[in-house]
Amino acid sequence: MLLVVDAGNTNVVFAVHDGEKWRGSWRISMQTQRTCDEYAVWLRTLLEIEGLSAVNVTHAVIGTVVPAALYHLRQLSRRYFDVEPLIASPRLDWGFRIALDNPGEVGVDRLLNGLAAHRMYGGPLIVIDFGTATTFDVVGEDGSYQGGVIAPGINLSVEALHSAAARLPRIGVGRPEGGLVIGKNTNAAMRSGVFWGYIGLVEGIVERIRREFGAPMKVLATGGLAPLFSEGTGVFEHIDSQLTINGLRFLAARNPEPDLSHDKDHSAEG
Structure with missing residues (x-):
């Protein structure tokens, strides 16, 4: 196992x-x-x-x-x-080309999402991960990792808004009541700005990536907040909460299993 x-x-x-x-x-x-x-x-x-x-x-x-x-x-x-x-x-065998200026600097979570997304859904596609950062990763038709976009995560944005403005309360992330854009109080206005602001971010970046890529692309969302944002946009074709762990499973299947270290308690990190 x-x-x-x-x-x-x-x-x-x-x-x-x-x-x-x-x-x-x-x-x-x-x-x-x-x-x-x-x-x-x-x-x-x-x-x-x-x-x-x-x-x-x-x-x-x-x-x-x-x-x-x-x-x-x-x-x-x-x-x-x-x-x-x-x-x-x-440095491992991913089974695809990492088409970046410096492949070593890309976060492995983004590569894992790209690996699993292509294996499970085909390409080309855009993978949106609603995590600590909100990332958009572009995967070619052949599975190659083409780069992407990194934006602040929604919880970071909410915390920054509360911290930087003395009179603004800390709010929870959620769809505004009734789906309304115009808030009738401070809390509702903030919830609207956060929710609909991120919907606008997602739809705008997806549209620009598609235009720049020059071909039809599927859009896949993952991360804990993906189901929430799916309530406000039809841009997601699939939502997959297990994308990253499936990427790890596929990566393990492609690469040799390491030998157990003889110095298990004191070997160096790396």
């Missing part, structure tokens, strides 16, 4: 796949100081609830955009599951 770890700026997702289907998926907040022992107590308990145990895990893959979290996640795999994890990086 494959253990998949998707460690983002806000959350860490752990999932297990038995070769045919996902057997479980769990989320915990990202804290770079969290130790492998803390992860192990939490994760092994959740595995037991699903009728699984650590001995069922035979290989592992980790994808992270938070380098400081990697050491303890790697040690979790080594100490508690006795497997050496594959670490997602641009």
Whole structure:
């Protein structure tokens, strides 16, 4: 069974796949100081609830955009599951060309989304990920990663609005009541600006990417807020909450399984 770890700026997702289907998926907040022992107590308990145990895990893959979290996640795999994890990086065999000025600087989460999107939906396409940042990734018809757009995530924008303006309250993210644009109070006006502002951002950038790309493109959305924004636009053809973990699964299948380190407790990060 494959253990998949998707460690983002806000959350860490752990999932297990038995070769045919996902057997479980769990989320915990990202804290770079969290130790492998803390992860192990939490994760092994959740595995037991699903009728699984650590001995069922035979290989592992980790994808992270938070380098400081990697050491303890790697040690979790080594100490508690006795497997050496594959670490997602641009240097691995992705099965497609990374058409960037500097391929090494692209976040692996974006490559993982592109890999899974093309495998599952074909191309060309645009992948929109509503995460800590809102990213738009362009995948060619042949699966090549063509680049994209990075915009501030909606929660970052909401927090910045509250922090920078003394009289503006902190609001929750949601569709304005009745779908109205014109707010009749401060809270409603802010919710409208955030929700419809991001709808405008999404529709505008998608239209410009399509025009620049010069061919019809599918649009795929992922991330926790994708279903919310689908209520305000018809631009998404598919919503897939498991895109990144499927990308990790496909990447693990393409690359050799690393040998377990002989110095499991003290090997260097990297």
